[in-house]
Amino acid sequence: MHLNGAKLFRHKSYEVKSVKVGFLLSSSESTCVRLISHSLLRNSFRTFIRGFEGSRIFTKCKRARFSYWALLKAEEGTTEKDNVKNQAMHIYCFSNFARLSTKAVLCLLLLTFVLTNYWWVPPGLEAFAFENKSLIRENASSTLKQQEKDVIELFQNATPSVVFATTFVERLDFLSPNIMELPAGQGSGFIWDTDGHIVTNFHVIRSATSAKITLYNGHIYDAKLVGVDPDKDVAVLKIDAPKNELRPIPLGHSSDLIVGQSAYAIGNPFGLDHTLTTGVVSGLGRTMRSPTGKPISNVIQTDAAINPGNSGGTLLDSSGRLIGMNTSIYSPSGASAGVGFAIPVDTLKPIVSSLIKYGKVIRPVIGISYLDGTQSSALGIDRGVLVLDVQRGSPAEKAGLRGTSRSPLGIELGDIIIAIDGKSIGNEGDLFQILEEKKPGQTIRLKVDRDGRLIELKLTLGSSG
Numbered sequence: 001m002h003l004n005g006a007k008l009f010r011h012k013s014y015e016v017k018s019v020k021v022g023f024l025l026s027s028s029e030s031t032c033v034r035l036i037s038h039s040l041l042r043n044s045f046r047t048f049i050r051g052f053e054g055s056r057i058f059t060k061c062k063r064a065r066f067s068y069w070a071l072l073k074a075e076e077g078t079t080e081k082d083n084v085k086n087q088a089m090h091i092y093c094f095s096n097f098a099r100l101s102t103k104a105v106l107c108l109l110l111l112t113f114v115l116t117n118y119w120w121v122p123p124g125l126e127a128f129a130f131e132n133k134s135l136i137r138e139n140a141s142s143t144l145k146q147q148e149k150d151v152i153e154l155f156q157n158a159t160p161s162v163v164f165a166t167t168f169v170e171r172l173d174f175l176s177p178n179i180m181e182l183p184a185g186q187g188s189g190f191i192w193d194t195d196g197h198i199v200t201n202f203h204v205i206r207s208a209t210s211a212k213i214t215l216y217n218g219h220i221y222d223a224k225l226v227g228v229d230p231d232k233d234v235a236v237l238k239i240d241a242p243k244n245e246l247r248p249i250p251l252g253h254s255s256d257l258i259v260g261q262s263a264y265a266i267g268n269p270f271g272l273d274h275t276l277t278t279g280v281v282s283g284l285g286r287t288m289r290s291p292t293g294k295p296i297s298n299v300i301q302t303d304a305a306i307n308p309g310n311s312g313g314t315l316l317d318s319s320g321r322l323i324g325m326n327t328s329i330y331s332p333s334g335a336s337a338g339v340g341f342a343i344p345v346d347t348l349k350p351i352v353s354s355l356i357k358y359g360k361v362i363r364p365v366i367g368i369s370y371l372d373g374t375q376s377s378a379l380g381i382d383r384g385v386l387v388l389d390v391q392r393g394s395p396a397e398k399a400g401l402r403g404t405s406r407s408p409l410g411i412e413l414g415d416i417i418i419a420i421d422g423k424s425i426g427n428e429g430d431l432f433q434i435l436e437e438k439k440p441g442q443t444i445r446l447k448v449d450r451d452g453r454l455i456e457l458k459l460t461l462g463s464s465g
Contacts (some may be wrong), residue, residue: 007354008169009053009139009159009160011020012247013257016447019030019249020302024440031268038406041047043423045325046373048338051256052375052462060456063375071395073288077387083085083398085129089160089452090098093276103126104310113213113275121251122419123202126186126200128204128418129215130145131290133185137148140433143211148426151264151276151278153299153320153356154264154316154318154319154320155264155266155276156317157222157320158249158264158266158314158320159216159266159270159274160189160191160215160216160217160247161190161191161215161248161249161314161323162189162190162216162267162268162274162313162314163188163189163190163191163198163214163215163216164186164189164213164214164274165187165188165189165198165200165204165205165208165212165213165214165223165237165268166183166186166211166212166213166214167183167184167185167186167187167204167205167210167211168181168184168209168210168211168212169181169182169184169206169207169208169209170182170209170210175430177450181209181210184207185208186268186309187200187204187205187268187309187311187312188200188204188250188266188267188268188309188310188312188313188314188326189204189213189237189313190312190313190322190325191246191247191248191249192236192248192262193246193248194243194248195246196239196240196241196245196246196252197226197236197237197238197352197356198223198236198237198238198360199234199235199236199237199312199325199348199352200235200237200311200325201234201235201288201311201312201325201327202228202229202230202232202233202234202291202316203233203234203291203311204228204230204235204311204424205235205237205431206291209275210222210223211223211225213237213300214273215241215245216274217245218225218405219241219245221239221240221241222240222382223238223239223421224237224238224386225235225237226238226355226356226358226359227354227356227358227359227361228355229351229355229360230290230291230292230433231290231292231294231296231352231361232289232290232296232302232347232361233291233296233327233353234343234348234351234352236352236355236356239315241455246255249314249322250319250320250321250322250413251321251322251345251349252316252317252321252322252323252345253320253339253345253346254298254300254323254324254344254346254347255346256279256412257281257284257300257323257344258281259280259282259283259284259316260280260281261280261281261317261318262278262280262281262317262318263278263279263280263281263285263300263302263304263315263316263317264276264278264279264304264315264316264317264318264320265277265278265279265304265305265306265313265314265315265316265324265340266310266311266313266314266316266339267306267309267313267314268313269305269306269307269308269309269310269312270307270308270309271309272309272315275310277304277305277306277449278304278380279302279303279305280302280304280414281300281302281323282296282301282302282303283300283301283302284301284337284339284351285297285298285299285340286294286298286300286301286357287299287429288327288328288341290382294422294432295428295429295432295433296327296343296402297349297429297432298346298347298434299327299435300324300342300344301339301340301341302321302324302340302341303338303339304340304344305329305338305340306329306341307329310326310340311326311327311328312325312327313325313326314326315342317458322345323341323342323344323345323456324344324348325339325340325342325343325345326341326342326343327342327343327346328340328341329334329341335372340359355386360371360464361464362440362463363435363436363440363462363464364440364442364461364463364464365394365395365435365440365461365462365464366394366395366401366435366459366462367385367390367391367393367394367396367397368388368390368391368394368396368398368401368403369387369389369391370385370387370388370428370431371385371386371388372428373385373428373429376427379404379413381416381447383416383418383424383425383427384417384418384425384426384448384449385416385417385425385427385428386402386404386413386414386415386416387403387404387414387415387417387448388404388414388417389403389404390402390414394462395459395460395461396459399447399458399459399460399461400457400461401414401415401448401457401459402414402415403415414454415433415448415449415450416448416450417447417448418447418448419447419453420434420444420445420446420451421434421444421445422445428462435461438461440461440462440463440464441460441463442460442461443458443459443460443461444458444460444461445457445459446457446458446459448453
């Protein structure tokens with residue numbers, strides 16, 4: 001039996017010599033106290049009987065008993081003439097006494113049942129007395145209260161950093177030549193710095209012509225687009241708001257996350273602003289598809305409820321630091337099914353910094369087009385990335401990569417990239433993941449399969465900008 005805390009009882013009718021009774025039951029150490037005085041039981045019994053009109057019953061019972069014994073005594077001095085009358089009175093008094101006694105006995109049985117169940121102590125428990133009745137109650141509730149205070153403080157500190165994003169599209173009014181601005185969708189975002197930069201998902205503002213940002217204090221500002229990275233589903237907006245209204249979210253790290261640690265999601269699901277859901281980090285190293293179809297690696301999985309409208313919101317650790325941006329869910333119904341995904345903050349940092357500085361993300365490029373892994377499998381290619389085309393003047397052309405071409409004899413397959421700097425490549429996802437770790441201008445070693453022969457090429461990465 002496990003009780004988180006203690007129950008303390010103090011009888012109101014026994015204030016002078018109060019008897020404190022406490023129970024402390026735990027899974028590791030079972031102890032109990034049962035200090036019961038005769039006075040407490042006597043007072044409790046009297047109070048209990050009064051509750052059931054026991055006083056009146058006992059008084060009648062007592063009178064009936066005295067009447068019965070008085071009748072027996074009176075019979076000693078009676079004559080034969082009064083025997084019939086005395087016998088009738090004898091029967092009446094005895095039945096009245098028996099009827100009242102039965103009520104008293106029922107009250108006693110009921111009291112015994114209540115006391116037996118109320119004061120029953122499980123076997124094997126040891127007696128333990130404590131004088132301060134607030135000792136266990138405060139300790140038992142302090143843990144739960146402290147946990148609640150921590151979550152409340154986390155939410156209150158993080159809420160000013162989370163914003164409500166509303167997007168609009170322009171439509172031509174059928175009744176007039178005017179262009180109308182209609183709401184297109186809603187989402188979440190968070191304040192990145194005191195310059196007014198807001199980070200959200202690219203798919204939140206993808207088809208919008210304008211957006212408005214609502215801060216925690218209800219103030220609404222028009223947002224300007226700074227830059228987007230569709231391959232990572234990231235967008236940066238900017239609002240012109242006073243610095244005292246901008247509270248940037250504290251940034252954490254996602255490289256040292258552990259499955260099982262607490263996770264807190266704050267966003268605006270279904271338009272319900274600043275909603276907090278709690279859970280844990282339920283998985284690491286997941287891969288998801290971006291709006292452009294390219295893979296996003298090292299995604300965080302959480303069971304904190306994420307619903308439509310949470311996109312672009314914050315995923316926090318127990319210290320209130322940002323560990324990821326809520327992005328998508330896996331659900332057949334479209335609502336939360338306990339599997340949500342967030343882009344890790346370590347992925348966000350360089351992307352956001354690049355978007356703020358350049359308005360775009362500068363990534364290393366090879367300069368090729370490739371065949372999708374599913375189509376490659378249909379051609380019998382079980383590993384690597386098949387090069388379809390090599391762009392002119394690109395690093396791939398300078399390195400000597402060959403693309404797929406058509407000849408009089410049919411289609412001649414191009415080079416198949418199977419490794420970069422010794423790291424094997426199974427599909428295009430592996431290729432992009434390796435390239436993310438590189439920088440423009442860096443030289444890499446490519447191992448390619450060309451007509452069944454393994455060839456190694458040196459390639460200097462170009463820049464997407």
